[in-house]
Amino acid sequence: MKERLCYWWQFESLKANKTLDSVNKNSAKLRGNYKLVEGIKGSALKFDGFTSYLECNAKSFPKSFGSEGFTLEAWIALGSYPWNWCPILDHHHYPKKGYYFGVDDEGQIVFYLATELDENQWQGVTSETSLDLRRWYHIVGVFDPTLGVSIYIDGKESGNASIAGKFVSAPELSIMMGKHRKKAKPTNPVQDINLGAHFPLEIFLDGILDEVRIYDQSIDIISINNKFKGYGGSEKKKIVPPISIRKLPSVQDKIGEFRAYYTKLEYYDEWDSLWRMGPYADVVVNFDENPCKLIFWRGTNYIPCWVTENELWYTNEFNETWTSKNAGCCEPMSDKHCRHSHVRIIENNKARILIHWRHALIDVQYNLARIDKTTGWGDWSDEVHIIYPDGIAVRKITLYSSQPRAPHEYQESILVLSPGTSPDDAINLEALYLINMKGDIQEYSWAEEVPDYLDKPDGANIELINLKSNFKPFIIISDSPISKRKTHPIFRCFNADIDSGVSHFPWWNHWPVASIPSDGRKTKTADKASHTSLSNIVDWASYEETPNSITKLMLTGLTDKDPKELLQIAKSWLxxxxxxxxxxxxxxxxxxxxxxxxxxxxxxxxxxxxxxxxxxxxxxxxxxxxxxxxxxxxxxxxxxxxxxxxxxxxxxxxxxx
Structure with missing residues (x-):
């Protein structure tokens, strides 16, 4: 039977932000930061995951389109999974008309359509397998009025479902590729707190498409296999798509001069191109006695991160607060464009370095916390990091607020993870040690279950994080009483949002680098940069207090020494x-x-x-x-x-x- 091909996008050439369908010579509009790259056959279209998509009118569809079934075909390679469903081909008015063929937030292919039977309910199927990143896949969705819908990946069926009712097409709508037709919320929000801090956004495809076709007929499995083999099949899949392996920025000078300097750290091209900043965007502190770094990067909203010799990133957090008038957490994590977060080098010599980081406590809608009705000022924070050549720094945190004694957080032990890395890849299950000034040490393990309390040894004021690295993060704080009732620092285990089937530790990817308007998105996959938390210091003695400010100190850094040496450092400081x-x-x-x-x-x-x-x-x-x-x-x-x-x-x- 002759194939009834309606559309075929080969992406061999672009002109004036348009590309032609090879069947009807219809012009499709291209938007955003797209580009042509090497594909399965000739060129392919690369979507940046932030701005780019294709839109084409549907005038070449026959009026009877879909009455005898239809088939959708494409080659795809993903850079990461979308925040929610994202279309390869979107021609729908949910849930009343049309079809949707795309990829979901875990890399599974979705194929759904509308029927006359129930205009309020879609019917369809999700593939049984997920697509790996940076690999080419041949994907096909087939609708047969008798057999239902099926998905094929590389010539093999990966899911099917029966369909009740007659398909309803949407000829009046445009065809969209690479962008969800309407804004949608990211999946997997943190459910136990801040339900309002998870807002809809545009969902874009981060990946490459090639040889996209729409047929006005259902195609059988033999023909699908022949198409897969016709493009070269398994041999073509060996081609590595032009999508770079993503990792948090790497600084090449392993052990060099003790210095701080301005630079512009690179992540990957499509993300880098979003930023409207010059060559002095970020700050790096390099040490000459160890291979570690302290980095203030726009991708973490300048939240300072200690970087180990094997490039594990760790931070002690920031000032954070919550109010009934704000959407969720108010913190620099929410400052996706670094509008209120700035870093500068104040002192830079052979003996020590002084870095000043200033940030506002804002929610994901850029609203300040605790705005003073008289002055208009909200909560702000100044951090000064006094850094010495031995790899130890004083972190001086000053919160400015009209209500400084309202609930605020000053510390959380956070590990920042590159794409491809899970918490369990980076943290030993004997993850944390607490030490007091007597030298008593308590190990806490996540192997069997998450610790309920971090209350031993008595009076602990030193924490060591047991990363899978030679150099490990540590914190030293004052062991002085906080108040008459609070006689010592208070440590708390972060035991929320843990999916034990995925990781021993909580795992989120709404930060770093993500631009989504959310302060909490759980993840099961390492497709994006992400983070995890082990503990936080609920409170410890202040260094200074005024009616409108509180200042706290901590000594922090990375060490490859025995934990007991931290006691000597603590004594010499306290x-x-x-x-x-x-x-x-x-x-x-x-x-x-x-x-x-x-x-x-x-x-x-x-x-x-x-x-x-x-x-x-x-x-x-x-x-x-x-x-x-x-x-x-x-x-x-x-x-x-x-x-x-x-x-x-x-x-x-x-x-x-």
Whole structure:
């Protein structure tokens, strides 16, 4: 029987944002950031997943289209799965007319249509298998009025269903390819909180289409197999489609100079092209004594991330809050375009680096939290990161608010995951250690079940995250009482949104890099960048408080040392040894934990040959660990350091900046 081919898009050429159907020479309009790439046969059309789609009129359909069945055919390669159903061919007015042939949020092919039997209910089938990413597939959807609907993948049936009633076509509608006809909500919202913070958006195809055809007849399995083989079949599937493997940005200088610098980190072309920023968009801190990084990247909304030697990304979160007037969480995760999130380098020398990150606490609709009726100001946060060459930083967090004592969060232990990586790929099941100032250590395991409480050892104030890396994130906070009733820091396990059949840990992909208006989308697949959380510190003692602000401190970084060494670092910071001056022209201002430094001020300008003499009285309870001395009013650039009579070598034994 002669094939009744209605449309055939080969994508061999484009002109003035249009491409022609090879059967009728109808012109289809192309929108957004699309491009022609190498396909199964000649060229193919690559959709960027954010802006691009094709739309064509349906005037070439016969009036009787579908009365004897119809067949839809295409070659497809996916870069990621869509946030909801996305069409390969969409010619429908849900649920009354037409058909829908596309891919769902887990990579399964969907084929549904409308019938006269029930204008309020679609009928159809979803494929039994999912498509892998970055692989070519030949997909076919067949509707036969007698047999129903079937889906074929690479010549093999992958699902079928009977259909009751006569198919109802939609000749007045255009055909759409690569974009859902109407906005839709992303699937898998977090259900237990913030039901309003999950809004509809345009759903676009992230992938490549080639050799797309529509037939006004049902085609049998033999013909489908012949079509698959006719294109080269299994041999063609060996062709790698031009879709890059995606991973969070990689910085090449593994161990180099201790420095901070502006740059523009790349993710993948289609995502990168969305950003209206120049070459100084991001900030990287590089270390010269370990292969780790601290990165402030627009893809995380500048939320600072420590990056291990094997490129696992970790962050201690940010200020976050919730109000009855906002849609869900108010946090920098919601600032998808970095409208209110900014980072800058303040100090950058061989001895230390100071980075300032400022962000607003906003919901996904860009509404500020707790707006003051008089001033119009909402909640804002300043973070200053004072970073030293030993890979340890002070994180100084200041929340500015008209209601600073209302519920706010300051810390959550979050792992940021590249596409292709699940939480279990990156975290050991013995995932977390808590340590107190006595040196007691408690291991917490996720192997059997999620821990209910993180309440041991008593008075814990040190946390170590057991990633599958040599260098592991740590946190040290004050062990001082929070209040009369709260005598020590409070840690809590993050045990919500866990699907034990998928991962031992919670798993979401509404952040990073995603531009969807959602503050919570659970995921089962590693097709996109994603994140997981282990714990959060509910509260710990503040460093400073005013009527409109609260400042908290933490010491953080990455370590490859034994957990007990963290105790020495904690003691040196929280209980620093006494410094005793020996010179009258010096004023000792004390130890400032927000600088991790002793502060000495000169009451007269230091002359070239003047000496600064002091002793640090360390002991077991107050040890020395890479001490920092800040000399105020010191003009000399040629200082040298002598300890117990030994002249130390600059840049090797000590840093000056």
């Amino acid at each position: 209980y620093p040894p006494e410094l005793v001056l020996r010179d009258s022209h010096l004023i000792y201002k004390g130890y400032d934990p927000s600088d991790r430094a002793y502060i000495i001020e000169l009451n007269q300008r230091l002359k070239l040959r003047s000496d600064i003499s002091f002793s640090i009285l360390a002991n077991e309870d107050s040890p020395i660990y890479n001490p920092c001395i800040i000399l105020k009013n010191c003009e000399s650039k040629n200082l040298r350091l002598i300890i117990n009579g030994e002249i130390l070598k600059k840049d090797k034994d000590y840093r000056l900046g």
